[in-house]
Amino acid sequence: KPVIATAVGGNVEVVEPGVSGLLVPAQDAAALGNAIMSLLSDEPLAKRLGRQAQELVQRRFSAHRMVKEYVATYERLLDGSTLGNPTSSKSPILYISYNGLGEPLVHSQVLPYLRGLAALGYPITLLTYERSNEIPGYSEQQRRALRQLAESRIRWCGLRYHKSPSFMATLYDVFCGCMRAARLIVFSGIRVVHARSYVPALIGYWAKRILRTKFVFDMRGMMADEYVDAGTWRRGGPLYRLAKWAERWLLHGADETVVLTERIKEHLEQPPACGTNSHRITVIPCCVDE
Numbered sequence: 001k002p003v004i005a006t007a008v009g010g011n012v013e014v015v016e017p018g019v020s021g022l023l024v025p026a027q028d029a030a031a032l033g034n035a036i037m038s039l040l041s042d043e044p045l046a047k048r049l050g051r052q053a054q055e056l057v058q059r060r061f062s063a064h065r066m067v068k069e070y071v072a073t074y075e076r077l078l079d080g081s082t083l084g085n086p087t088s089s090k091s092p093i094l095y096i097s098y099n100g101l102g103e104p105l106v107h108s109q110v111l112p113y114l115r116g117l118a119a120l121g122y123p124i125t126l127l128t129y130e131r132s133n134e135i136p137g138y139s140e141q142q143r144r145a146l147r148q149l150a151e152s153r154i155r156w157c158g159l160r161y162h163k164s165p166s167f168m169a170t171l172y173d174v175f176c177g178c179m180r181a182a183r184l185i186v187f188s189g190i191r192v193v194h195a196r197s198y199v200p201a202l203i204g205y206w207a208k209r210i211l212r213t214k215f216v217f218d219m220r221g222m223m224a225d226e227y228v229d230a231g232t233w234r235r236g237g238p239l240y241r242l243a244k245w246a247e248r249w250l251l252h253g254a255d256e257t258v259v260l261t262e263r264i265k266e267h268l269e270q271p272p273a274c275g276t277n278s279h280r281i282t283v284i285p286c287c288v289d290e
Contacts, residue, residue, distance in 0.1 A: 002049040004035045010261035010285070020053040061285055067116035069284045073256050074122075074192055076280065077214040091191040092123040094184055094213075096177065096200035100130040100161065101145035102138035109286055110196065111148055118152040125184055126154055127200075129161035129173060157184065170199060177203040185211050192216060198223050198243070201250045208253060217254035218284075222264065223247070257281045 003021035005011040015021040022039070024031040039046040078091055095114060099106050106128070118124050126149065132138045149156050159176050162169035181203050184190060194216040195204035201217045208215040224243035227233040233240045251257060251268065257280070259265050265281050 002039050002046045003053050004032065004039070006032075010263065013261050013263070014056075014285075015053075016056075019049075020056045021049055063112035063116055066113055066284055066286075067120070069282065070113060070117060070194075071120065071122075073216060073258065073282055073284075077192055077216070077255055090120070090122040092125065092188050093117065093192050093194055094125045094127065094181060094188075094190045094207075095194045095196070096127045096181070096203055097196045098129050098161075098173075098199045099196075100128050100132070100138070100142070101156070101158070102130070102132060102135060102140075102142040104141075106145060107141065111145060114154055115148065115152045118154050123188075124152075124154045125157065125188060125190065127157045127159065127177065127180060127184070129177075130158045131161040131163075155188075174199060174202045178206050181207055182211065185213055194218060196220070198246065198250070201254075202246070205250055205253045208255070214255045215253065216256045216258065217250050218258040219247075219250070220258075220260055222267075258284050260285050 003015055005015045005021060005023055006026040007023040008026050012023065015023055017023045022035045024035050039049075074091070074093065095110070097106060097110055099110070110126070114124050114126060130142070132142065146156065157180060159173070159180060162173055177200070181193065185193070185207060190213060192214045193204040193207045195201040196218045197220055201215075201219065204213075204215040204217065207213045224233065224240050224247065225235075227243070228235045228240060233243075257268070259268065259281060260283070262283055265283050268281055
């Protein structure tokens with residue numbers, strides 16, 4: 001299917017106008033209407049854009065390519081000790097997600113990566129926060145995820161997600177995560193903690209400082225700014241400023257940072273985002289379902 005997107009954020013890196021879709025200015029209803037009508041009135045154009053977009057996605061956003069990027073990230077952290085040697089033992093990885101096994105995001109953006117890594121011989125432990133009473137069909141999706149983890153021989157540890165009071169509940173979740181991560185790291189010989197987004201990153205940072213593991217901050221997007229765009233936080237408000245301070249702190253402490261787009265990378269490479277820290281920032285976009 002042909003794609004029409006607004007020319008904001010990562011869209012401009014995915015959609016090439018006239019090649020893989022059409023871009024229109026944000027908040028421009030007239031431009032959006034004209035783009036829709038152009039596709040409705042020109043079926044060959046619509047088919048060509050759809051076909052070329054599909055080829056682009058399959059080439060640049062496959063789970064296989066994302067796994068290769070993560071392997072390269074781990075090998076840099078581990079000094080290439082297993083790079084290109086399929087017979088050597090791989091270092092255990094602890095992957096932490098603040099989402100639960102029953103959530104769609106885990107099925108589309110976490111499990112494909114981890115199963116790919118496990119297939120390459122990496123011993124993977126997945127730590128999640130479960131919120132089974134909040135999402136319809138959660139238990140069924142959780143069981144499906146558990147079957148996939150068992151098939152791939154991925155170890156799973158689940159913690160209960162606490163919702164309220166919001167700030168204190170999050171701090172408690174971080175504390176519980178640190179305690180569980182410590183046991184896993186000590187008894188499983190884990191050398192790399194891969195933290196998906198900000199709350200898990202607090203655990204990853206703690207593990208680096210206390211237990212001397214490597215810390216991958218898979219920040220994905222700019223959380224504070226996303227909350228502002230969603231109307232949840234006020235730009236310049238106390239929660240926004242606290243989150244931006246934590247972001248700079250985590251970026252400075254991470255051994256590697258993973259982001260979704262080149263634009264975010266360029267922004268983070270400018271002070272004061274990264275300060276004097278010269279660690280590597282890698283762009284690894286989301287993968288598509290296969």
